[in-house]
Amino acid sequence: MSTTSQKHRDFVGEPMGDKPVIALSGIGETLGKKLEEQGFDKAFVVLGQFLLLKKDTEMFTDWLKDATGANSRQAGSCAQCLKEWCDAFL
Amino acid sequence: MSSFSNMSAEEISSLLDEHGIKHGPVVDSTRNLYEKKLKEAMAKRKQAKPSPDKTFYREEEEEVTYVYRTPTKSENFMESRPYMRSKPEWTAEELEHSASYSGYSRSSEYRGRDYDELSHKMPVGAKTAPIRSGQDAPKAPKSPRLIPLWVQFLCFLAVAVFLYFVFSSMESSEPLKVIE
Numbered sequence: 285m286s287t288t289s290q291k292h293r294d295f296v297g298e299p300m301g302d303k304p305v306i307a308l309s310g311i312g313e314t315l316g317k318k319l320e321e322q323g324f325d326k327a328f329v330v331l332g333q334f335l336l337l338k339k340d341t342e343m344f345t346d347w348l349k350d351a352t353g354a355n356s357r358q359a360g361s362c363a364q365c366l367k368e369w370c371d372a373f374l
Numbered sequence: 375m376s377s378f379s380n381m382s383a384e385e386i387s388s389l390l391d392e393h394g395i396k397h398g399p400v401v402d403s404t405r406n407l408y409e410k411k412l413k414e415a416m417a418k419r420k421q422a423k424p425s426p427d428k429t430f431y432r433e434e435e436e437e438v439t440y441v442y443r444t445p446t447k448s449e450n451f452m453e454s455r456p457y458m459r460s461k462p463e464w465t466a467e468e469l470e471h472s473a474s475y476s477g478y479s480r481s482s483e484y485r486g487r488d489y490d491e492l493s494h495k496m497p498v499g500a501k502t503a504p505i506r507s508g509q510d511a512p513k514a515p516k517s518p519r520l521i522p523l524w525v526q527f528l529c530f531l532a533v534a535v536f537l538y539f540v541f542s543s544m545e546s547s548e549p550l551k552v553i554e
Contacts, residue, residue, distance in 0.1 A: 338398040350407060
């Protein structure tokens with residue numbers, strides 16, 4: 285298995301329900317706040333954006349970097365986390 | 375450069391399609407991103423414009439050489455196969471060998487093409503190449519080969535002769551000959 289964080293494994297292992305944005309892998313306090321300011325207050329709203337971008341991890345990474353100032357690692361981690369969650373539950 | 379903010383969602387969508395950018399619906403949250411992508415794509419196009427003719431020409435040239443090489447390359451390919459196949463039947467007459475050779479030529483012609491496609495990495499060229507073959511057949515093509523064709527033929531013949539030698543010495547009742 286690739287090196288995934290505990291946070292990643294926790295998120296991908298079960299339906300996200302009402303989890304907050306910071307439950308997403310790669311999203312910490314700072315990025316979480318920025319997302320909430322833009323209306324993305326729950327993980328499922330970010331999922332919504334991911335789905336709007338047709339589950340394209342590259343597009344989503346670009347969007348996240350643009351919207352929150354995330355770096356490549358954080359954005360990539362979040363994208364991968366959402367992609368795997370979709371593969372498992374969508 | 376047109377301002378994207380005045381465009382409708384459909385216009386942006388069609389522009390994205392024009393540039394070959396895969397995209398989802400153009401809504402409030404995705405619009406900014408797609409506008410950015412379009413800006414990048416247009417800037418790239420402007421940069422790439424001065425040289426596309428050259429690359430196109432080079433592609434054409436490669437297409438021509440690709441077509442010319444096909445018969446010889448597939449021949450090479452065809453020759454190697456029947457040898458390996460008819461090895462167990464070597465004791466049989468040579469007629470059988472030539473028969474399998476000609477019979478195989480048809481089925482391996484397609485494979486020869488595939489082989490060429492892999493080596494040249496231009497599957498698109500294959501479809502338009504046959505049209506050019508008639509026009510450019512008399513020309514002597516300059517193929518970008520690392521190893522010249524005659525060297526390849528020579529190597530192949532050497533391997534074939536070697537295999538024949540080994541096999542014939544296996545047939546004889548003196549196994550010591552092989553070692554020496």
